Amino acid sequence: MKKLATLICFLLLTYSTPALADDVLTAQKLLTELGYNSGPVDGSYGRKTEQALIKFYAAQNKKFDGELSANEIKDLESSLSVSIAARPKLKKSRHRQHAKYSKHIATPFRNLKVNESFTLIDDFNSFMGLHEKYIKGQLPDDIGAFSYRARQGFDFDFCVEDFISTTSKKTNPSRGVQNVTAYCGQMISQRFLNNPESGLEHYRKIILGWLDNNIVQNPNAFSKKIPNKLMSEWPYAISSNVPNILSHYAIYHRLYSFDQFTHQRILRMGEAFYAQWDYYPELIKGGGDYKRKLCNLKSQTKVVLGTNDHCGSFTFRMATGGIYFGLEFNSQIAFDTGIRHLEVMLATFNKDAVYAAQAQRGICAVGYMKQFPPHFELIHYAFSKAYGIDFINTENINGVTPAESFTKLWKIAHDPLETVVKYWNRFDQMNCSNNGKNQAEIVAQLKKNPNSFQDIWNGFGYDDFLLSSPILAKQELPKEWKSLHDSKIQNGTAIFQTISGGDWMGINPYLLQLALGNISFTR
Numbered sequence: 001m002k003k004l005a006t007l008i009c010f011l012l013l014t015y016s017t018p019a020l021a022d023d024v025l026t027a028q029k030l031l032t033e034l035g036y037n038s039g040p041v042d043g044s045y046g047r048k049t050e051q052a053l054i055k056f057y058a059a060q061n062k063k064f065d066g067e068l069s070a071n072e073i074k075d076l077e078s079s080l081s082v083s084i085a086a087r088p089k090l091k092k093s094r095h096r097q098h099a100k101y102s103k104h105i106a107t108p109f110r111n112l113k114v115n116e117s118f119t120l121i122d123d124f125n126s127f128m129g130l131h132e133k134y135i136k137g138q139l140p141d142d143i144g145a146f147s148y149r150a151r152q153g154f155d156f157d158f159c160v161e162d163f164i165s166t167t168s169k170k171t172n173p174s175r176g177v178q179n180v181t182a183y184c185g186q187m188i189s190q191r192f193l194n195n196p197e198s199g200l201e202h203y204r205k206i207i208l209g210w211l212d213n214n215i216v217q218n219p220n221a222f223s224k225k226i227p228n229k230l231m232s233e234w235p236y237a238i239s240s241n242v243p244n245i246l247s248h249y250a251i252y253h254r255l256y257s258f259d260q261f262t263h264q265r266i267l268r269m270g271e272a273f274y275a276q277w278d279y280y281p282e283l284i285k286g287g288g289d290y291k292r293k294l295c296n297l298k299s300q301t302k303v304v305l306g307t308n309d310h311c312g313s314f315t316f317r318m319a320t321g322g323i324y325f326g327l328e329f330n331s332q333i334a335f336d337t338g339i340r341h342l343e344v345m346l347a348t349f350n351k352d353a354v355y356a357a358q359a360q361r362g363i364c365a366v367g368y369m370k371q372f373p374p375h376f377e378l379i380h381y382a383f384s385k386a387y388g389i390d391f392i393n394t395e396n397i398n399g400v401t402p403a404e405s406f407t408k409l410w411k412i413a414h415d416p417l418e419t420v421v422k423y424w425n426r427f428d429q430m431n432c433s434n435n436g437k438n439q440a441e442i443v444a445q446l447k448k449n450p451n452s453f454q455d456i457w458n459g460f461g462y463d464d465f466l467l468s469s470p471i472l473a474k475q476e477l478p479k480e481w482k483s484l485h486d487s488k489i490q491n492g493t494a495i496f497q498t499i500s501g502g503d504w505m506g507i508n509p510y511l512l513q514l515a516l517g518n519i520s521f522t523r
Contacts, residue, residue, distance in 0.1 A: 023068055024049065029261045030076035031056060034083060041261075090275035090333055097280070097310045098340045101297040105347040105397050109339050109383075116330040118386050124254050127515045131196050135511065139194035145186035152183075159184035160202050163245075164209030166222075166238060167230060178233035181241050189506040192248075200255055203506070206245055207256075211265055216242055217272045223282045231285040239279050239314040243321025244505040246270045247378075250328040251507055267329050274322050274334035280310070295357060297347040300398070301423065311357045313368070315345045316375040320505075323379060327386055342379065345372075346396040353400045353408035359423035362439050366413050367459025373409070373469040376402040377509040380471060381516075392472055406472045413460055416453055417446040463488075470513050 025043035031052045032038060039048030045068065053072065056079070057064040064072075098105075121127050141147060150156065158170035162180055169180040192199030210216040219238050226234060249256065249266065258266065284291045295311035322338020325331060348357040358368040376392060380402070383389040392402045412419045421443060437445065437455075445452055466473040466484050473481040513519045 023070070023073055026073055027053070027068055027076060030073070030080055033080055033261075033265070034076070090272060092333065092337065093276055093278040095278070095280075095337075095340055097294050097297075098344055100294060101344075101347065105297055105343045107339075107343050107346065107396075109342060109389075110336070112335070112339070112387060114326050114330050114332050114335050115386065118327055118330075120251055120324065120328050120382065120385065121515065123515075127511075128196065128255065130511055130514055131193075134514070135193055135508070136195055139190050141190075141194075144190055145183075146190045149183045149187055154180070154183050154187065156184070156187050159187060160205050160209075163188075163206045163241060164213060166213075166215055166219075166241070167226060167234065176233050177230060178237045178240075181237050185241065185244060185505070192506040193508060196252075196255060199506075200252070203245060203248055203252075204256055204258075207249065207266060208262075210242075210245075211262075211269060217269050217276075219273070219277050220282060223285075228285050231282060232291070235279050235282040236314055238277070240317045242273055242277075243317040243325075246273070247317075247321045247324045248506050250324040253328070267331070270325050270329070271331045271334050274325065274331070274337040279314070283310075295344075295348065297344065299356070300350040300352070301356065311344055311348045313358070313371045315341045315348075316372055317505075319345050320375050320378050323382055327382055345375075346402075347398070349396055349398065349400050349402075349405045351398045351400065353404040354412070354419060354423070355405060355409065356423060359412075359419050362420055362424040363442055363456050364458075365420060365423070366409075366416060366456055369409055369412070370460045370465060373406055373465065373472055374509055376406065377469040377472055378507065378512070381509070381512050385516075392475070403472060403476050406469065407476045410465070410477060413457065413465075414453055415450060416456055417443070417450065420446070420456075468509055470510050470519055474519075 022043050024045045025041065028038045028041045028043070028049055031049070032041060034056065036052040036056055037048060038052035039046055049068075050064075050066075053068065054064045056076070060079075139146075141150070146156075152172075153174070154172045156171070158168075162168050162171050162177075162184060166181075167177060169175060169177050171180045171184055175183075188199070188202045191202060215222045219235075219242075223231070223234070249270075253263065253266075293310075297311065319338050319341035322334050322336075322341065324338075326333075326335025326338055348355060350356050355369045355372060358371075359365050361368050380391040383391040392406075395401055420439075424439065442456060445455070463484060466477065466481055470481075510519065
């Protein structure tokens with residue numbers, strides 16, 4: 001009730017402040033919040049605004065007198081107060097994967113409470129100064145992920161539209177929604193890191209588009225309109241893209257410069273998403289029995305029974321997104337959603353410190369497995385700053401720490417044979433081999449020549465692995481970290497060219513640690 005009362009007071013005070021004194025602008029915002037389409041919220045009184053007022057009064061069995069004045073503002077404010085008070089309290093989605101193993105995978109993290117005075121970045125101006133000093137201009141379109149995806153036929157001009165729609169793929173019609181949005185995410189991230197001021201516009205348009213299309217607030221309701229053929233990948237895309245963008249907003253919302261009205265709408269949208277989004281029933285529409293199978297989080301080898309979709313990399317993004325959004329905006333329900341995904345995520349690392357959910361991909365394993373370190377790094381940053389928790393050295397249910405999993409992946413990357421053979425589930429994913437050989441040929445090659453391990457390094461980069469997880473790298477691989485870091489500085493190389501961001505969110509883990517003073521960088 002306290003939170004509700006605070007929200008009501010905030011909204012009413014917002015609409016009466018001198019900065020929003022124009023009656024038209026105020027009315028448009030109130031009408032929008034009440035669910036009436038008043039056209040652009042721009043302070044210009046047009047036909048749509050008039051029609052919205054007519055509909056508003058008609059719903060109350062009254063007639064609009066045609067004049068917008070203080071009386072109409074008062075009526076709208078009163079109606080909004082009643083509307084907010086009547087809104088149903090958000091309830092957490094069931095999350096079948098977590099519910100099935102809840103007791104087994106329990107962590108102390110589920111008892112953590114968000115603090116309304118907490119902020120992820122204390123001195124935001126100084127933080128942006130680091131962007132200006134070390135990153136800006138270092139990631140032009142002709143290098144890195146942007147250049148690579150453009151050569152593959154991805155038209156960046158449609159990326160924002162595809163993100164907003166969530167179902168279109170104009171960027172590259174030959175690819176699926178999941179691929180299109182994932183690769184567009186890389187390109188959007190690079191544009192932002194190269195120039196935050198101009199690159200931010202893509203993020204702004206996506207968030208504003210989501211507010212208008214009313215998909216993110218409750219994806220499960222929207223999914224009823226989607227053909228089943230899209231449901232094999234649309235839920236995964238939603239579970240990745242929305243947390244990615246909302247994580248970015250949690251860090252950079254000051255840079256977005258939205259007015260308080262829009263900001264509050266974004267917070268409610270994000271909170272509704274984290275509370276209501278239920279991935280499981282949507283995914284199985286497009287996958288049948290194959291997609292129905294949940295991960296076996298008690299297994300030490302075959303964590304997944306036929307599929308990794310329920311404990312794969314989307315859980316990382318949901319975990320990071322929920323934790324960052326919840327901490328920054330004092331949303332316990334978003335934070336708790338992040339923790340549920342974090343517990344699933346941690347449980348997929350077995351007693352051998354192997355990320356078993358992805359190790360079963362054979363040739364593809366290393367490239368997919370390396371998606372987790374940036375998320376561990378980002379969560380460590382948040383937990384350390386908010387609670388003083390040394391996350392990367394905290395044991396999971398199997399007695400393994402994130403730091404140990406990081407080190408094990410490094411060893412697997414340089415000696416993949418045992419993991420490839422032990423966990424391989426018999427799917428022959430040739431696309432992850434740079435030399436085009438199939439799984440059996442790769443196994444035979446590695447047995448004969450163990451030093452040919454780089455043939456399966458598609459998606460795994462030496463520089464990116466270390467630089468995108470600086471705290472993990474400094475602790476677990478100090479010699480390798482120092483050698484790489486020093487050589488980049490001494491050679492004057494732009495070290496940020498190798499980092500596309502924490503799993504392509506436009507958030508750079510290295511930069512966050514630099515802002516905290518945990519890493520020093522001098523040219």
